[in-house]
Amino acid sequence: MNTVRRLRSFVLIALMVAVCAQRLTAQTAASQLVNREIHSTALAHSKIGTDPVRKLAIYLPAGYDGSKKRYPVLYYLDNSSRAIFDQQHAQQIFDRSIASGIMQPFLLVCIDGSTPIGSSWYVNSSATGNWDDYMVQEVVPYIDANFRTLPTRNSRGITGNFMAAHGALRMGMVHADIFGIVYAMHPVGTGSGLRIMDSLPDLNLMANARSLDDVRRDVYSTIFTSIFEAFLPDPAKPPLYIDLPAHRDGDKLVIDSALTARLRDGFFLESLIPQYADNLKSLRALKIDWARSDQNQDHVYSNQALTHKLNEFSIVHEAEEFNGAWGESYWGDDGRIVTEVLPFFARHMIFAAETR
Numbered sequence: 001m002n003t004v005r006r007l008r009s010f011v012l013i014a015l016m017v018a019v020c021a022q023r024l025t026a027q028t029a030a031s032q033l034v035n036r037e038i039h040s041t042a043l044a045h046s047k048i049g050t051d052p053v054r055k056l057a058i059y060l061p062a063g064y065d066g067s068k069k070r071y072p073v074l075y076y077l078d079n080s081s082r083a084i085f086d087q088q089h090a091q092q093i094f095d096r097s098i099a100s101g102i103m104q105p106f107l108l109v110c111i112d113g114s115t116p117i118g119s120s121w122y123v124n125s126s127a128t129g130n131w132d133d134y135m136v137q138e139v140v141p142y143i144d145a146n147f148r149t150l151p152t153r154n155s156r157g158i159t160g161n162f163m164a165a166h167g168a169l170r171m172g173m174v175h176a177d178i179f180g181i182v183y184a185m186h187p188v189g190t191g192s193g194l195r196i197m198d199s200l201p202d203l204n205l206m207a208n209a210r211s212l213d214d215v216r217r218d219v220y221s222t223i224f225t226s227i228f229e230a231f232l233p234d235p236a237k238p239p240l241y242i243d244l245p246a247h248r249d250g251d252k253l254v255i256d257s258a259l260t261a262r263l264r265d266g267f268f269l270e271s272l273i274p275q276y277a278d279n280l281k282s283l284r285a286l287k288i289d290w291a292r293s294d295q296n297q298d299h300v301y302s303n304q305a306l307t308h309k310l311n312e313f314s315i316v317h318e319a320e321e322f323n324g325a326w327g328e329s330y331w332g333d334d335g336r337i338v339t340e341v342l343p344f345f346a347r348h349m350i351f352a353a354e355t356r
Helices: 002-029 090-099 131-146 163-174 203-207 219-231 257-267 269-282 297-312 336-348
Strands: 032-039 053-060 073-078 107-112 156-161 181-185 246-249 252-255 285-291 318-322
Touching: 032 131, 053 090, 053 131, 073 131, 073 163, 090 107, 090 336, 107 131, 131 163, 156 163, 156 336, 163 181, 163 269, 163 285, 181 336, 203 219, 203 246, 219 257, 257 269, 269 297, 285 297, 285 336, 297 318, 318 336
Parallel strands: 073 107, 073 156, 156 181, 181 285, 285 318
Antiparallel strands: 032 053, 053 107, 246 252
16 A cells, blocks of 8 residues: 555655746746847947937747757847837747748847937948947847847847838848848838929928937928938038938928938938949848828839839849838738748748858
């Protein structure tokens, strides 16, 4: 009888150990969201006071800690390192996409690309900081040095939405040797719209601003201050540190031709295509999309023109105008992140070390 009891006790203890081990394994295998900071030298001397301490949020897939495997990396540009996780439940969406086979395990790095006035546009600027240098010389090397990545262009993708999509597409153009797969979600600033740019902001407000707070009273003036700080910076003109490409003379809009040409050549992505056509042709894959019912039809018009310009240079790409309004279709269990974006990267990323 004592033998039977001892046997039962042994079995019970063994079962408890197995359950605890299973729970521990599950906890170890769960995906993680890791927060890091980079003390950037590239952003340390901006005129408008961009914070050089930049936050990153890194998604690590289930099983990362328990293996020696290396993973491809998807860089997600945003104006916050945490918003897609705190507001859009991105971690759970990525977990389910991997579990269902939509996407193989990957790392995602969410980058805060904001300045005190808005988007950085991911270019080097005396006003906002050297954002191109930050991305290429600081962020990517940091991730490759601190996480188990597949550190090649074929295993490195980049994406973003709206202004960040502009940055993602620009990064793919200029740094095709670093980012080999690009998906631009509803990019803006791709080319001329239905209206001319200088007709949108309040130029008098911008010309007479005494601080960044002054231009924040008007949406277009805020956006265009960020654009001019990125592409028409002037370190000798506080507080906005910009050159204005136009001014108002009563009701008349007076355009500065030289500054407007400089702005178009630097800001509009379609203007960069001739210079970077070979880079774009070298990408493993490129896709842009946009919502047909964007309230600002300038964006629809300019993206339609962009895909035609890419075709003119025989640059292979995917382009999709989908039925919907900007911002409503990307996140959620059946959003375009799940149905379009992740499957795109799943098709084109290399998920294992390449042999030579």
